[in-house]
Amino acid sequence: MTETAVAYSRSENYSRNVRGGRRRRPARVDYNEEFGNNLLPTKVWPAFLWSMFVSFLSVANPFLIQLATGAQSRDLYAGMAMQAGQSPYGQFFGTGGVLYYILTYVGSFFDTSIGLAILQFIVLLIAGIYFYKIAAYFSRSAQIATNLQHWFYVFILALNFGGIQASLFVLPVLMTSLWLLIRYFENAVRDELFILYGIDAAIAVMIYPKSILFWLVATLVLLVYNATHRQMARGVYQALATIFGFLLISYSVGYYTFVEQILGAAIQQTLRYELGVNVSYDGMWWTVAQVGLFCLLSGFLKHLLQSVMSFGEGQHTYSKVIAILTFLGQSAFLITSSHFVMSQLVLLLPYGFVLALLHHAPNEQIDLELEVTTDYSYPKTAFYLPIVLCLLVFLQPAMTYFVEGDLTKERGTIAQYIQEHSRDSELVYAWDDSAQIYLRSKRLSAATIITPTPYLDTQSNQESLSFDLKKNKARYIAVNRNVSMPDSIQSNVDDQYEKVDLGTEQLTLYEKK
Template identity: 55%
Template sequence: MTEREADYKQTEQYSRKRRSGARRRQEGVPFNEDFKQQLLPTRLGPALFWSVLLSLLSVGNPFLTSFATNIQSQNLYAGFAMQAGQSPYGDFFGTNGVLYYLIAFVGSFLGSSIGLAILQFVALLIAGVFFYKIVAYFSQSQETASNFSHWFYLFILALNFGGLYASIFALPFLLTSIWFLIRYFEKAVKDEAFILYGIDAALVFLIDPKSAVLWLVAFLVLLVYNAQHRQMARGFYQLLASLFGFLLIVYSVGYYTFVEQILGMAIQQTFFYNIRLNFGYEGILWTAGLVLGVLVVTGFLKHILMTIASLGQKQHTYIKVVVLLGFLVQTIFIIGNPNFDLNQLTVLFPYGFVMAVAHMKVQPSESEELEDMEGEEPPVVSYLKTSLFLPILACLVIPIQPIYTYFLQADVHQERSQIAQYIRENSEATDTIYAWDDSAQVYLQSERLAAATIITAEPYLNTEENQTSVTYDLNKNQASYIVVRNGLVMLEAVKANLEANYSKVDLGTSQLSLYQKN
């Protein structure tokens, strides 16, 4: 036998061993071939209808931009600034993930934010489809899945009127990963699919970093699951596949931060404001009370208790533990963050609704035969009834923002438009301005960039570091105009610089004041 033939024979033996090992690994893990038979056809109607409606009501719609809240206006400004050549974290302060700002950049092409509304439609549609799949699987009822879908979107509308929040764009990947975990615990997923699971984790991490709690919790539950089933080697293989998918996206998107030289600032701004916990800040009792009120009104508090009580049934135990722990950990992070806003509760929706349907005994147990259920329609479950009709109160929140905006803040919006028009007519396109305001609308309407990294006086000036940053930027006196919202507390150093280097322009406004550089 020649040396070449010997090498070839050795290679063949090695290859056969690998194929044999792979077969043994798959044979040792029974694959649930009947899982697909338990799935009901997905109705696109609810997801399509609500995704269109919510996107039409988005502040990305140019006719509704004036409805934008402070955070929404800053998100719109991000797209405008990036179109002008600026970078997030470096040129303007940002607490969302870098991929979210790239989405804002793409959605702001052609000088309009309508692209963001279209991208939001896609995100909501995908989220709705997988939400429907999850509810239909647990309830085995298309009517129940449709009913839950309506309330899912109503809650999004109530807490996110106008949309464009990072948490909305993270929803599709949260729900696809929960659906993935459901299938895995039902033995209907092969290990190689964990690459897609890791990709989902990376996409959420790069859009809304705090939403990545799901994967941290699931990692612990999967560790326990694999240990109890004596398949730690398989679990290690799944971990490697997940890491491969995660790093594939992180390195691809992270390349942008290397090119723009903003990696360090991106890590500091996103993690410092999203991951840190501070239970000693002023107003934490108000935040905790508000969160508790939302949990009661949405019915989530009841479903938490019901899920805990149902753990003894030993049905869907692992996925129940994942969503229960994910819900509780997310709630702790929300309450412990001084920069609380109602839209942050959106990340709780996937967990809350899964708990609402997972603890219901609408499926046959393992000891029952599926044939016994043939010809019987499973009961239709109304989310409103199971939540004691409390979600009706949540719907009352929906009209509050537009009413508040147009009737109680009409004068402020009118004066912003008046000042923005004056700035646009009396400055060059390359001039910068600053708005000591609780909105970024002046920048958007005047089409002028901010002269400081932190573009508004709220909500990010609650740290000494940020106060120093905005004072340093404004002391450069690069702002041709400074707009001041009367009634907002101003830093003494900023106030002194304003009095020394700027003169007030009399436009007859009472809610805002305009100052021009001397």
């Protein structure tokens, strides 16, 4: 039974009650028990193979760790630091959620980060399976669903080469909640399952706070949907179930913050810093250009405009509203973040592909049991621009190897020297845009903010880093000459440290006098 048919059935029930002169009561809910029987079988093997391939290319792979970006290296450092007994937010600055750092800790057991690659495989597999379910439902074609699933993973690889970032780990709960809502609009979900919806929302907040926008938009759409269909009592019950699911996870994971006494710092660094909006930071127009170019090359901009123009068709209206509003809101959220990185665009993939599917979805009058077979090419629908986006798959490793090759070698040279001339318990500091020196030397940072870039965009962070470094707890300080240093910190380094001549050009190593 489709969304339109459900609405018509409820309207008829209401009309009969009115004509019969009876007091108006909520119509009995007739669940669409046949919904699951009419779905295409889910293919798991494409998601399994793609997840294996993408996870093999993760920077958690010890052979590829030198390809880690600044953000990825800081996440790898988090795992190393937690294995050494440190806590996120308190002993090192963290913008990911509490649960993300717990996963990072688990994935870094046995003095290796290979566990993170395994966790990434699980995350990508779940996300891919539910993406296929959604694609097969809207398109009613296994061929189209498989085609789009391939592009789903290609886009992940292009935007987040190397993986292991919070924006990637949140994908499974986004996909599962989106699938739950799609089934609800077809009246195929009982209200009790909204406990899972609340659990997903809590997991999302505690992995990557920026992703919570989806649940905020969906909640508003659900409110309108329930009001329109005169089922506000169900809405209240769903809200209670959602709150229960949310609290079930938040209390369980939040217990860790109480034990470690980092609740206040966690709120400060994840909610206030990560969710802060800034419309006047330097480089904002460059961020606008990156987000806009991605929307154009991915084809999402074209599908967004087509979806907006297709509202008159009356198909999958509520799913369409959720996808459009979340896509626009998430794009604006990323643009107004003063520490945007390309990997955050992964958050747009679920909604962008849903918009493509909604525009391509066959007419509701087609028999649900009939599989639609048609020639379909996603690049063709977007003027072959997604093929250009695929170049990003090769761009990051190429830049690391050719452009930053000398800098990478110097980091290795300095890290080896530090490891050979210091004890395991001694602290160091890397005034750099990467945490590679910590990872290679296996030494911890002398400051809570482990790299000045990109965190010195607030006055409080500048004061915190300056205060930590002026304690002079670092045995060594490695300085990247291309990363600007405040005069007060530079004067302290000149007074308290002396240069170590290692023949490096872009990095300078200082040892405490």
